[in-house]
Amino acid sequence: MSRRRRRLEDPRAAIEAKRRRPGLPAEPPRPDGSPAAVEAALGAVAALFPRRLFGDALPPLLLRHQLYSLVPDRTAVDRHLERLRAEGRLRLLHLGLGPDALGVVSARLYREKALAAVAGSPREPLVRRFLEVAVMARPELSYGERDMRDMGFGDSDVTQLVAVGLLTVRDVGSWWVAVPGVGRFVRALLRGRRALLSLFRRARLRQLPQGALGGGKTPPGAALGVPFLLHDLLGEGRLQSIPTPAGPLLRLAEP
Known part of the structure; x- marks a missing residue:
């Protein structure tokens, strides 16, 4: 079986592979919207995630709209991510950056880092059960009180899961699935956006x-x-890329 065939059959490799650090978004994208194009974009942006900045405590996180800077066919990106989510290979997360700004993370690496955060603590059995029964089995962005009860988690369990960062409050009786320590990433992203803008x-x-x-x-x-921040600003539409003979010119989008 060829290497290309294996990559297509195991999309996790695209987001988990160690690759040579790519350059700025000037590299020609593959705008055909194919699964291969989306997976290549996943790998390229995930490779830019600065794991050392967070002490390697976070799995490589990226934002869905960052992929739009490489694959302009947004429908194709969303459709393929949904397929990977349904297959349990990727996890989509609400990061509190707006209703459409979803985080994307390898499900396997998410599980590894979540368990590492509680390894050897009294909460480890609860976290392990939550990951298996909820996170890995049900790809929803959030769970309600009834969902938690149906999965066998009571009020005290929810309190502990919020404390370790696997849940964040969405509304009364409803919680977003989260990544422990993700607040550090969100704060760094907002600071970086302000710096470049x-x-x-x-x-x-x-x-x-x-x-x-x-x-x-x-x-x-x-x-x-x-590079990571430019993919964010271009994909979200805050910057526009204009081709010129001397290379791409980036312009602040009109408010």
């Missing part, structure tokens, strides 16, 4: 050559890395 607001005509952002010192606050 500030550069564009100060630039002449509110635009910069993309190549000018690829080298030199990382702007203060952009600890997640300029």
